[in-house]
Every structure is written in C-alpha cells, then in structure tokens.
Amino acid sequence: MNEYDSARLAAVLELHGLIPAIIEKADVILVNTCSVRAKAEENAIARIKGLKRFKIENEKLKIGILGCMAKNRGESLFKDLPFIDFILAPDEYQKLPEILHPTPYFPLPAFQEFAKLTNNHSAFIAIQSGCNMRCSYCIVPYVRGREQYRESGSVLQEIEEAVAKGVSEFTLLGQTVNGYRFKGLSFAGLLRQVADTKGVERIRFMSPHPKHYTGELMEILLSEPKIAPHVHLPVQSGSNSVLKKMRRQYTRENYLSIVEALRFSNPLYGITTDIICGYPGETEEEFEETLSLLQEAQFDSAFMFAYSPREGTPAASEKEFLNEEQKKARLQKTIDLQNSITLKRAKLMIGQSEKILLEKPSRKNPSEWVGKTGNFKKVVIDIGAIPHCSPGMYIDCVIEGVKGHTLRGKLSA
Numbered sequence: 001m002n003e004y005d006s007a008r009l010a011a012v013l014e015l016h017g018l019i020p021a022i023i024e025k026a027d028v029i030l031v032n033t034c035s036v037r038a039k040a041e042e043n044a045i046a047r048i049k050g051l052k053r054f055k056i057e058n059e060k061l062k063i064g065i066l067g068c069m070a071k072n073r074g075e076s077l078f079k080d081l082p083f084i085d086f087i088l089a090p091d092e093y094q095k096l097p098e099i100l101h102p103t104p105y106f107p108l109p110a111f112q113e114f115a116k117l118t119n120n121h122s123a124f125i126a127i128q129s130g131c132n133m134r135c136s137y138c139i140v141p142y143v144r145g146r147e148q149y150r151e152s153g154s155v156l157q158e159i160e161e162a163v164a165k166g167v168s169e170f171t172l173l174g175q176t177v178n179g180y181r182f183k184g185l186s187f188a189g190l191l192r193q194v195a196d197t198k199g200v201e202r203i204r205f206m207s208p209h210p211k212h213y214t215g216e217l218m219e220i221l222l223s224e225p226k227i228a229p230h231v232h233l234p235v236q237s238g239s240n241s242v243l244k245k246m247r248r249q250y251t252r253e254n255y256l257s258i259v260e261a262l263r264f265s266n267p268l269y270g271i272t273t274d275i276i277c278g279y280p281g282e283t284e285e286e287f288e289e290t291l292s293l294l295q296e297a298q299f300d301s302a303f304m305f306a307y308s309p310r311e312g313t314p315a316a317s318e319k320e321f322l323n324e325e326q327k328k329a330r331l332q333k334t335i336d337l338q339n340s341i342t343l344k345r346a347k348l349m350i351g352q353s354e355k356i357l358l359e360k361p362s363r364k365n366p367s368e369w370v371g372k373t374g375n376f377k378k379v380v381i382d383i384g385a386i387p388h389c390s391p392g393m394y395i396d397c398v399i400e401g402v403k404g405h406t407l408r409g410k411l412s413a
C-alpha cells in the first residue's frame with residue numbers, strides 16, 4: 001500500500017512540474033513511513049535524522065513525513081525531528097498542494113486518483129483502504145481508519161489506461177482486499193470485471209483475509225484462468241485459542257479448509273503466509289499447533305516474526321511470559337521448519353511447463369532473465385535463443401532445477 005501511495009504521490013508531483021532528483025539536489029523530500037512494527041518506525045526515524053544534513057546544504061529544501069507513522073506519532077515527531085517541515089497522515093494527502101505552496105511549482109489542483117505504474121508491465125491498483133478488523137496486535141486500523149472502497153468504474157478506468165501503456169499484470173491492493181464491496185458489487189464481481197477487461201493477462205490481489213473467502217470468491221478463483229494461482233493469506237497462528245485472543249475471526253479448521261480447496265484444484269497453487277511466534281500467553285502446546293499447521297498447509301513461503309508489542313494496541317497491555325530469547329527460539333524453530341517446506345515445494349516444480357512473466361535481466365549473467373511463474377515463484381531463465389527480451393514479455397519455459405529457493409528454467413522447445 002505504501003509503495004502504491006508513494007507512486008501515486010510521485011505521479012501527482014510529476015504531473016505538476018516536479019521531477020525526480022537525486023537526494024542531494026532535491027527541493028522536496030517526502031518520507032513515506034510504515035508503522036506496522038515498532039522496528040519500522042525506529043528505522044524510519046533513523047533514516048529521517050540522516051536527512052538533516054541536506055537541509056543545511058539547501059535552504060529551500062522541504063522535508064515531509066507521510067504515512068502511518070505520521071498518523072501514529074502526529075505532532076510529537078516535531079519534537080524528535082525539529083528540522084522537518086510538515087507531517088501528513090494517509091488521509092491528509094489532499095493537503096499536499098496547499099502545504100508545498102508557495103514553492104515555485106504550485107498551485108496544484110486537487111489531489112486525484114492517479115496511479116503511477118510501478119514498472120512497464122505490472123501495476124498495483126488500490127481498491128480498498130483502511131481495515132474494519134481489530135486484530136489485537138495490529139496498529140493498522142488506528143492509523144488507516146475504517147474500510148473505504150474505491151468506485152469500480154475508477155478501478156477499471158485505471159486498468160484500461162495502464163493496458164494502453166502495455167501493462168498486462170495487475171495486483172489489486174487493500175488491507176483486507178477481499179472484503180471489497182461497492183454498490184452491490186462484491187470482490188468476486190470486481191475480479192470478474194477485471195478479468196473481462198481486454199489486455200489483462202494476469203491478476204493478483206493482496207492481502208486477503210480468511211474470513212472473506214466466500215463461495216462466490218472460491219468459484220471465480222478456481223475457474224478464471226487469468227487469476228494467478230497464488231495467494232498471500234496471513235494465518236498468524238495455528239492454535240484456535242491464540243487466534244481467538246488475536247481476534248482473527250477464523251479458526252484453524254476454517255483456514256485449512258481454504259488451503260485444501262485451493263490445493264485440491266491445483267496441487268501447485270502457491271500459498272504464502274505471515275506467522276507471529278510467541279504471542280502473549282502462547283503456551284508450548286499452542287506453539288506446537290502452529291508448527292503442525294505449517295506441516296499441514298505446506299506453505300510455499302512465509303514471513304515469520306517474533307511477537308513485539310505495538311503500543312496503542314490491546315495486545316500491548318497483555319502480560320508476556322516469554323522473554324526475547326524464548327520468543328526468538330520459537331521463531332528460529334518456525335523458520336527452520338518453513339525453510340525445509342519451502343525447498344520441498346520448490347522441488348515439486350521441477351519438470352513443470354510454466355508461463356513466465358519476465359521482469360529484468362539477471363544481475364550476475366546478462367544472458368539470463370528473472371521472471372515469475374503464475375504461482376509467484378522466482379525463476380532464472382537462460383534466454384539465449386531470444387534476440388530481444390523486455391520486461392513484460394511472457395515466455396514458456398520448463399523448470400529444470402532449484403538453486404537456493406530460486407527456480408532455474410529453460411525455454412520450452
């Protein structure tokens with residue numbers, strides 16, 4: 001979401017005469033921050049402190065802090081970072097023109113829905129912002145507000161404009177993206193309309209919530225070939241009692257039934273997830289249930305974290321019984337298990353014919369390109385026989401092997 005917001009802001013600024021600059025020459029620096037973990041905020045603060053020297057060298061320079069940390073910390077940021085000029089929370093970006101005035105580049109017209117493409121073949125499209133869930137450990141609902149859904153006509157228009165510029169892969173974005181609804185149109189209905197848009201080849205979405213896996217959604221996921229066979233579906237814990245404390249609103253059984261349906265339709269369906277180890281009060285047995293869920297679900301990969309309290313969330317006031325070392329030990333056990341599963345899942349791809357969307361040449365070897373399979377696996381391919389490769393090309397290849405967690409492919413005969 002932050003990448004999308006940054007691109008959107010950059011596009012609006014470019015539209016009005018600002019051009020991208022190397023940081024030493026910039027007259028405006030906007031830092032779009034993440035607040036999801038305390039560590040992310042600490043990193044952002046350290047990074048912003050490093051910008052102070054540019055202020056000394058360029059008197060005109062304006063530094064603005066944007067994003068969730070701006071919302072979460074508000075005016076107190078001026079105390080820690082007295083050299084910054086302004087802070088803008090995600091729901092305040094409309095004020096940017098007014099704030100940057102009277103720099104020579106303005107006035108800007110009102111901030112509008114406008115997407116800058118992340119590259120020339122693949123685009124993120126925000127369809128929903130905010131979150132109505134109240135997961136006990138999560139700060140997002142407090143900084144991003146309640147769910148808002150974008151008008152479907154504007155979504156489709158943005159996609160059509162991107163298709164006209166050569167984009168063929170679209171990722172629909174939202175905090176709980178599959179909770180999307182607009183005037184009677186469900187997320188499944190929107191997916192249908194996107195799939196029916198001429199020029200759209202591959203559709204992804206991020207991040208769905210297990211609670212919103214309706215029958216209608218499953219039906220289109222399993223029947224529409226343009227929807228890539230991959231989902232990042234955060235589970236967080238394999239224990240029903242921990243899930244309840246986390247207020248996740250599903251059970252282990254609900255979650256595994258989604259996994260089972262997707263893998264029944266396609267055993268190579270890519271499923272990735274997020275895991276929190278050492279949630280307050282998590283017992284050894286509850287932790288073991290997470291490990292057993294990893295075994296059952298056979299995730300293709302996972303983002304795994306040791307629990308860290310986020311000030312302002314209900315979980316932060318819960319008593320912790322594990323110390324940092326114990327949490328880290330659980331995390332390490334989880335990572336070790338998941339790494340072995342990730343490798344096993346990658347090896348299942350050997351011998352498969354895959355349609356790869358090329359992204360960029362390999363840094364190590366110019367005759368190799370890097371791309372992604374439909375199920376979101378990175379592949380390195382020797383493109384020797386193709387004279388002109390470009391990002392956004394689809395090529396057919398056969399998976400020959402696995403190196404690390406990356407697949408190696410060769411062009412199909």
Ligand code: SF4
Nearest residue numbers: 131133134135138140
């Ligand atoms: S679903 Fe839960 S974890 Fe995800 S953004 Fe909403 S509150 Fe946070």
